[in-house]
Amino acid sequence: MSKQTRSLLTGEVLEEDVEFTLAQLCRACRLPAEQVYTLVEEGIVEPMGRDPARWRFRGVAVHRVRRAVRLERDLGVNAAGAALVLDLLEEIETLRARTGRLRD
């Protein structure tokens, strides 16, 4: 097994420091723009700005898009179904965090 050690790395926090244009989001998610449009239409990701050429997405959009695409592919749901699943999952995560204190 080969081993490699690297020096100290500093990254960016996706949710705070990173914004994407439509082209950058497509590249990061390896998706054609049409498919990202569909996800925008379903409200899975919400761009800032009106004109698609000037759309800016928050960094976390990468994760929502990838999750949605995996759900569509693996569970056979459509974009609207994936949107619903993502919203419900988010709500469950929030509730889990809230009840965290009561569980232990």
Added chain:
Amino acid sequence: MRFKDYYEVMGVARDATQDEIKRAYRKLARKYHPDVSKEPQAEVRFKEVGEAYEVLKDPEKRTAYDQLGKDWKAGQEFRPPPGWDQGFEFRGGGFTEADASGFSDFFESLFGRGFARAGARGGKARARFHAQGEDTHAKVLIEIEDAYHGATRSLTLRHTELDGDGRPRLAERTLNVRVPKGVRQGQHIRLAGQGGAGMGGGQSGDLYLEVEFRAHPHYYVDGRDVYLDLPVAPWEAALGATVKAPTPAGAVDLKIPAGSGSGRKLRLKGRGIPGTPPGDLYVVLQIAMPPDQSDAAKAAWRELESTVKFNPRAGLGV
């Protein structure tokens, strides 16, 4: 290599119809999908189910698999009989959209050929259009305190790479990563260019680290806000007091207002996880009973009982 009973994995009978297999798959996929499931080992189970479905949903592969016979048991030592797949031509495409890279040796030994062809085609297409390397994902576990001060974490990641002869081998690398101050549970740190290597001179992918807080015995976190249960003596709650309270940034003196009940929340503004704006720290009071059961202690409680007229259950109508 161990034999895999794909029918058992999917929980279907050997004579299940293609529709029954599809229904079983959908159900199991929903149960174990790593994006949805909280089941332990969800990812492993999801891969097993995906592999089983890859074979059983495809009439060609299923027929070939069935040829092995009914006498094999899951986990039994297995070698494919020589020429077992003669007369079968696996088309690879069409039925096989799954990513075969995570499938077992057992699958590889049976269907490897067909997949190698399909994979080669896919590979070429990828090389032409996306020369960039894969993005990779890992988790980084930190303490709540690390989010207050920032920290450095050393992570050892394993990945597969090709050696000089093009054979895959396991490689390990250690990264020292700066965890920035103010990071929150579930956020992702992107390390550009630290993912999979690119093909044909393409750029490397990115590495995404998902931040997870280790469960803390005293604090719990909700977004930017941090909660602490603080035990107080009955007289501290009754009379008010200034007490020491721990916070992830160090102990503070906290003023308890007189007449505080159990569960009262005191907000320490801006003492949650740092950021713009910073979160708040909520101290939730818990009235603790002294363990002292001496006669003197009991006498003191009795005196309180006779002095203070109080029905704590008046609100319940009793």
